[in-house]
Amino acid sequence: MKAIYIILASCLFLTACEDLDQFPPNIASSGSLTDFDGVLNAAYYYQHGSVTPMAVMGDFRADNAIMLEPPYTEFDEFGPNLTAMEDQFFGPFYTALYKSILSANNVIENSDNAREVGEAKFLRALSYFKLVRVFGDVPVNLEASPDVTDESILVRQPVDAIYDNVIIPDLQDAIAALGTNIVNGRASKYAAQGMLGKVYVQRGDFASAEPHLAAVVNGAAEAGITLEANYGDIFGVDNDLNSEIIFATQISGSVSDEYGFSEFWSWYGGLDTKSLEPLDPDLIAAFDASPGDLRRDVNIDTARMASPKYPQTGGPDHDWIELRLADVILLYAETLNELGTDPETVLDLLDPIRQRAGLDPLDHTVLNTQALVREAIQDERRLELAFEGQRWFDLVRTGTVDEEMGQSINSDYYLFPIPVSEVLASFNVITQNPGY
Numbered sequence: 001m002k003a004i005y006i007i008l009a010s011c012l013f014l015t016a017c018e019d020l021d022q023f024p025p026n027i028a029s030s031g032s033l034t035d036f037d038g039v040l041n042a043a044y045y046y047q048h049g050s051v052t053p054m055a056v057m058g059d060f061r062a063d064n065a066i067m068l069e070p071p072y073t074e075f076d077e078f079g080p081n082l083t084a085m086e087d088q089f090f091g092p093f094y095t096a097l098y099k100s101i102l103s104a105n106n107v108i109e110n111s112d113n114a115r116e117v118g119e120a121k122f123l124r125a126l127s128y129f130k131l132v133r134v135f136g137d138v139p140v141n142l143e144a145s146p147d148v149t150d151e152s153i154l155v156r157q158p159v160d161a162i163y164d165n166v167i168i169p170d171l172q173d174a175i176a177a178l179g180t181n182i183v184n185g186r187a188s189k190y191a192a193q194g195m196l197g198k199v200y201v202q203r204g205d206f207a208s209a210e211p212h213l214a215a216v217v218n219g220a221a222e223a224g225i226t227l228e229a230n231y232g233d234i235f236g237v238d239n240d241l242n243s244e245i246i247f248a249t250q251i252s253g254s255v256s257d258e259y260g261f262s263e264f265w266s267w268y269g270g271l272d273t274k275s276l277e278p279l280d281p282d283l284i285a286a287f288d289a290s291p292g293d294l295r296r297d298v299n300i301d302t303a304r305m306a307s308p309k310y311p312q313t314g315g316p317d318h319d320w321i322e323l324r325l326a327d328v329i330l331l332y333a334e335t336l337n338e339l340g341t342d343p344e345t346v347l348d349l350l351d352p353i354r355q356r357a358g359l360d361p362l363d364h365t366v367l368n369t370q371a372l373v374r375e376a377i378q379d380e381r382r383l384e385l386a387f388e389g390q391r392w393f394d395l396v397r398t399g400t401v402d403e404e405m406g407q408s409i410n411s412d413y414y415l416f417p418i419p420v421s422e423v424l425a426s427f428n429v430i431t432q433n434p435g436y
Contacts, residue, residue, distance in 0.1 A: 036106065036107045036110060036111040036113065036116055037116065039103050039106045039107050039111075040103070040104075040111075040116050040119055040120055040123075042099075042100075042103040043103035043104040043107065043119075043120055043123045043124075044100075044123065044186075045100075045255075046096045046097070046099040046103060046258070047097075047100055047126070048096065048249060048251060048258055048259060049092045049093065049096025049097075049257075049259045050092075050093050050096050050097050050100075050127075050130055050249075051249055051251070051259070051263075051264055051320040052089075052259055052261065052262070052263050053088075053089040053090065053092060053093035054093065054130060054134075054320075054389045055264035055267065055268070055320070055387075055388075056075070056264070056267055057089070057134060057389070057392060057416060058389030058390055058391055058392050058393060059268070059386075059387055059389060059391055059392070060075045060076075060275075060278070061076075061392040061416075062391035062392035062404075062405070063280050063282040063283065063391070063404060063405055063406075064280050064283045064386055064387065065267075065268070065275070065279065065280050065283075065307075065387070066275065066278060066279075067274060067275045067278070068275045068278075069274040071084045071085070072085070072274045072275065078407075078409050078413040079413075080435055082413075082416065082436065083420055083436050086417070086419045086420055086421065090134075090417060090418070091421060091422075092258070092259055092260075093130075093134065094131070094135075094418070094419050094422060096258060096259070097127040097128075097130055097131055098127075100123055100124075100127045101124050101141060102141070102144070103123075104120040104121070104123045104124040104127070105120075105141065105142060105143055105144045106144040107119075108120045108144075109143070109144040114177050117173075118173065118174045118176070118177025118178040118187070118192075119174070119186055121170040121171070121174045121177070122170070122171065122174040122187040122191060122192050122195070123187065124166070124170050125166065125168075125170035125174065125199075126322065128162055128166050128167050128170075129167050129195070129199060129202075132159045132162055132163070133202070133393055134415065134416050135415055135416060135418055135433065136156075136159055136415045136433060137156035137157060137158055137159055137162075138156055138162070139153060139154050139155065139430065140153075140157045140162060140165075140166060151426070151429050154426045155429060156431060163199065163203060168196065168199065171192050171195055171196040171199065172196065174187065174189075174191075174192035175189055175192045175193050175196065178191075180219065180222070181223050181224065182223065182224070182225070182241075182245075182246070182247075185247075185248065185250050187247060188223070188247070190215075190216050190219070190220065190223060190225060190246055191246050191323060193212045193215050193216050194212070194213070194216045194246050194247075194323050194327075195247070195322075195323060196212045197209045197210075197212035197213035197216065197328065197332070197335070198327075198328075198331055200212070201213075201331050201397070202393075202397050206335045206338040206339050207339065209331070210332075210335050210336070210339060213328055213331055213332040213335055214332060216328050216332075217325075217328060217329055217332050217349075220325055224243060225243060225244070225246060226243045226325065227243075227244055227325055227329075227352055227353070227356060228243060228244045228356075229356065230356070231294055231295050231298055231357060232298045234321075234324065235298065235309050235310055235311075235318075236310065236318070237314035237315075237318055238314075240318070240319040241319070244324045244326065245319075245321060245323075245324050246323040246325060247322045247323045248319040248321045248322055248323075249319065249320040249322055250319050251316070251317060251318060251319055251320060252316075252317055253314075253316030263315065263316065263318075264318075264389075265310035265315045266315065268307040268309060268387045269306050269307060269308065269312055269315075270304060270305065270306030270307075276306075277305035277306060278305070278306055278307070279300055279301070279302070279304075279307060283299075283300060283382075283386060284300060286379070286382055287300060290357075290383060292358050292359060293357050293358065293359060293383060294356070294357050294358040295383055295384065295386075299383070299386045299387060300386075307386070309386070309387045320389075321388060326353050326384055326385075327384075327390070329353060330349075330350070330377060330380060330381050330384065330385075332349060333346050333347075333349040333350055333377050334377050334378075336349070337370055337373045337374055337377065338370075338374075343364060343367055343368050343369065343370070343372075343373045344364045346373050346377075347361070347362050347364055347373060347376070350377070350380055353380065353384060357383075357384075378394065378400070381394055382394075401414065410435060412433065412434045412435030412436075415433050416433070417432065417433055417436040418430060418431070418432050418436075420432070
């Protein structure tokens with residue numbers, strides 16, 4: 001039973017717009033509502049549609065997983081034809097997140113419950129963070145009932161402005177409104193702080209990231225957030241909402257999912273005919289370079305050339321991990337290293353993660369420069385977070401795409417294509433990304 005049991009009635013507050021999916025209209029007038037918990041549940045629910053596209057973009061675009069059947073192979077070819085994947089990936093992702101945003105706007109604008117508003121601001125920030133990482137500039141709507149006749153609201157806003165005016169302020173407000181304890185898997189203060197730290201790291205603003213990541217790392221235990229003793233116990237239906245999870249998009253097979261294609265666990269497990277053997281040999285080589293690593297058998301199956309990370313039994317009930325403690329610890333280590341902290345202090349942070357993986361601490365006498373520590377942290381992130389939709393976005397933000405992918409890739413293809421249907425429906429007010 002999911003902690004957030006999302007009933008379909010909650011989602012009736014929103015429907016898809018006939019022409020422009022960005023701003024689906026409300027069925028219920030906000031003025032007629034007194035309880036916004038159902039609308040908030042809808043904001044959580046609509047995150048479902050972003051999960052599998054984010055997983056595929058994060059791992060199949062990178063060097064963790066491969067597509068085997070055209071046109072899906074476009075994920076590995078870095079050309080203009082990725083737009084062919086709109087119906088299955090970019091369109092549902094785009095639409096679901098703007099539906100979540102609209103639900104969140106309704107709560108923020110109308111609810112007098114501080115907790116509800118804090119959770120809604122967290123979800124709105126999370127939605128825009130996903131959108132800008134995937135598409136770059138995007139339209140911004142902060143109203144519950146936007147004027148859909150006003151074309152200006154469809155104009156794509158600069159990424160930096162969205163960070164400065166929406167994502168960061170929303171997360172700051174969520175931090176102020178929410179408690180540290182995770183209640184029923186909902187957003188908490190530490191979820192907002194950890195995500196804000198991640199946002200600052202994404203922007204390369206390590207000085208701003210440091211206090212937020214430190215607060216989570218140092219305060220997590222008191223809130224019951226701890227590293228799982230066994231890496232494999234983080235994943236699988238039986239382990240949803242375990243002690244390491246700071247925030248996850250909760251998924252239940254008993255509730256119809258908006259996403260109507262193969263889910264992330266199917267893609268990773270080689271259950272979709274477009275990629276029956278999705279495991280990239282490069283990831284195998286990365287684990288080969290880490291002998292004795294207990295994470296290997298959780299992440300890769302070289303006989304099936306797939307990942308067993310999400311057991312197929314109970315697959316439709318797998319939660320999607322948005323943020324967990326090991327991720328925050330690694331981001332904190334990266335942040336301290338970029339701020340010039342001595343290598344020994346930084347590497348000490350990695351010890352619990354490596355110890356859980358059955359590995360010895362990294363040699364402080366060998367990894368004694370900022371550059372060497374930086375590389376060690378990124379290597380650790382790859383193995384720790386494989387098949388969690390992180391790899392491509394890590395490569396882009398660290399500027400290591402060409403180095404790690406082994407080829408020179410046009411930076412236009414660091415982003416993904418805006419759904420063509422959205423461009424056409426807006427009569428080109430919404431513009432396409434360069435290269436597509």
